Amino acid sequence: MERGHHDIGGLPGAGAIDKSQHELSDWEILADAVNQALGAKGVKRTDEMRRAREEMDSEAYREMNYYERWIASMEAILIEKGILKKDEIDKKVVEFEKKWGEP
């Protein structure tokens, strides 16, 4: 396996590190809370979440921001463990999008 999309230390052309701060949005705080809860319940381990992010489609990984990657890895692990099904999640997403008028 060549270097993964997560392992870019020292890669030329990566540019400067963006050190700017931003206020966390509610969905980002919620992503953290769900992640903590799944950990506390023993559903997943940090190493599994990291591995799930490493296994993501590289283009999707690069397009996502930090907590989007967290959510994608939680979804992948919950599906992998048979706790949720992909179509259940997709159905719920459509439901929420309708409710909240998201695109």
Add this chain to the structure above:
Amino acid sequence: MIHPATGRFRPGDAVRVLNEHRPGHIRTPYYIRGKTGRIERVYGDFLNPESLAFGGDGLPRRTLYLVAFNHADVWGAAQAPRDKLFVDIYDHWLEPAEYGGQKDEHIR
């Protein structure tokens, strides 16, 4: 609970990072593979993340070290010659080495 170190290396030992490209969850950064440095600190034994990442039990535990490298040995240029680069590396990613890199008086 801290598990005492059972690994092969002691502070000051010269080590080379294995230049391997295995599939799976690897905690050894790409840029440090194949490089030589010295053991700075021995943390103790920890569950193996390469196993935990796939739902395994993480056993046997692996010794984790803080390894010090000269920048010149990592990046190939004598940039920041007095600075060191520190990386956490597990025992099974290291092999004994004769230190053949930059003069390293500042690395104990």
